[in-house]
Amino acid sequence: MAPLVTIILAAGKGTRMKSDLVKVLHPLLGVPMLSYPVDLSVTKLKAQKTIVVVGYQADRIKERFKGEPIEFVLQEEQLGTGHAVLQAIPLLQGFEGTVLILCGDVPLVRASTLRGFIESFERDEAVLSVLTTFVEDPSGYGRIIRDDKGLLQRIVEEKDATKEERTIREINTGLYCVQAPFLREGLQGIGRENAQGEYYLTDLIEIARGKGFSCSAFRAEDSLEVMGINTRVDLATAHERLRQEKVRELMLSGVTVLDPSTAYIDRGVTVGKDTVLHPNCTLQGKTVIGERCVIESGVKISDSILGDEVTIRPHCVITESRLEDGVVIGPFAHLRPLTEVRSKAKIGNFVEVKKSVIGRGTKANHLTYLGDAVIGEKVNIGAGTITCNYDGFKKHQTIIGDRVFVGSNVEIVAPVKVGNDSSIGAGSTITRDVPEGALAISRVKQKTIPGWSEKQKRRREKED
Known part of the structure; x- marks a missing residue:
């Protein structure tokens, strides 16, 4: 030529x-x-x-x-x-x-x-x-x-x-x-x-x-x-042609797409062989997905990197995040930008993570917000845990060491450091550092009033 x-x-x-x-x-x-x-x-x-x-x-x-x-x-x-x-x-x-x-x-x-x-x-x-x-x-x-x-x-x-x-x-x-x-x-x-x-x-x-x-x-x-694109109708026609070509390209490279008609995959996305994409997946930007992953229905992943054998359960949103091998996310989880989830960790249902590092083997199974946090290996984050990272003016960081047990419904008011092998009792509000190996608990002493129901019943009868 x-x-x-x-x-x-x-x-x-x-x-x-x-x-x-x-x-x-x-x-x-x-x-x-x-x-x-x-x-x-x-x-x-x-x-x-x-x-x-x-x-x-x-x-x-x-x-x-x-x-x-x-x-x-x-x-x-x-x-x-x-x-x-x-x-x-x-x-x-x-x-x-x-x-x-x-x-x-x-x-x-x-x-x-x-x-x-x-x-x-x-x-x-x-x-x-x-x-x-x-x-x-x-x-x-x-x-x-x-x-x-x-x-x-x-x-x-x-x-x-x-x-x-x-x-x-x-x-x-x-x-x-x-x-x-x-x-x-x-x-x-x-x-x-x-x-x-x-x-x-x-x-x-x-x-x-x-x-x-x-x-x-x-x-x-x-x-x-x-075809020249002159209207939004033309734009949609071109988009559909390109979408079909991209899905076909992935399938021919060894990716299973269970419903090609509902897979929305941007041009710059790469997916490894033996990965399975379920219906209604949206993969955007420069997302890279490794081999033998499972991306279930209703998932949206943007500009993120996933290792091998990662499972994303239904209806998760993942943006500008990095997930190492063997991670499990969801269902209904939200990973916001600058989140890093290390290998074998699990982020469960209704968990939101933002600008945080989740250590190897750590689990946050449900109903949790982790923001501006660095969390070590093999940590248990109980249901309802919140890292309170914003004081109304600026963000603060929470650092949690390895093998920490955090009970349910815990509030950690940053900036706080929690040492290795320590525990936090359920329902606690933590405002100070927790030393290595210690138990931190912050609760109002429980008060039990005998016969309370009977007193309430008599009161209602009197008012009637």
Whole structure:
């Protein structure tokens, strides 16, 4: 394949999305729409240079893609696709290879399709080639006009098309291959004498043919693959296609997905072999799940790392947390950011953990809040335990050593340190450090009043 530079058009607002967010930043499987053509260029096609043409919310796009091996050019006024590509010409000086023009709102196109497109373009020895497809309803698209030999003659935009031309079902996808020297020269001859008053990139075809050059077309068999996203309906369609592809990819790699139609797994998620995903799982961001794990129904995991043989029982929410091998979570548990659960530990039902370390083999089985805590190994946290970490102004830390027994309904008012092998009696409120091996208990002395029920009964009878 000849040397390649990619230009990605991403300057438009996307009015039909009805959104304050620029269209190409709308997420698809956890990443911006624009990430897909960028990844194709940089990773799959390994282009020498990837140029992104931005306009509306340019600074926001640049910030989102900071650190990516791409270059940006600004189209301050959106005057059509030809005008957009013209902004990238200064970055093509000295380049004599193939320029691939992609759209930031066409995220489904496959690398294999683009490779076939580029190879066909180079084989045909054309100066320009367009990627086309057939659709049932071509409304809104530019129509492909071929000559008597079936060669590409021109592309007519719908607003400029005749009644007969509008019946054509072969459409322009907006993706092109162009020889760089011709692109630099041809763009100088584009005008804006059309219904939209814009500079159409499609006019390059007429310019090329006028100079005696040939133009070609390469058809994509799957029209959905080259679909442009214009509305939220299109966005949902693209999301579903990508979701199905991701689930299929995981299943082929050895992951069991019990109900593929209800598995929502972001693009950046990895899952190890022999892991089982139950229905209605949502795995987001850069989540990594190890081997032989079980993720049960209704679980949502975001940007977290799970080791091997981890079990997440139904209806848990886990965010920015790290779970080591053999951990059991839930059901109905909530792990908030910066939580670390060491191997063989268990976090049970209706337990919330925030910014805490839970030691190896430690158990907090039910009805507990652990915030800003460091808890050692083989600790028992009784039902109803609370680490009181907030004094109304700032957070404080609780430190609990190894092999500590914490009884039920205990309040630990931070900052407090609890030594190794110590115990805390049920119902206690702990406000001071507990030495190693000690028993801490803080209760009001129980008072028992004999005959209380009989006295209450007589009182009610008297009032009646």
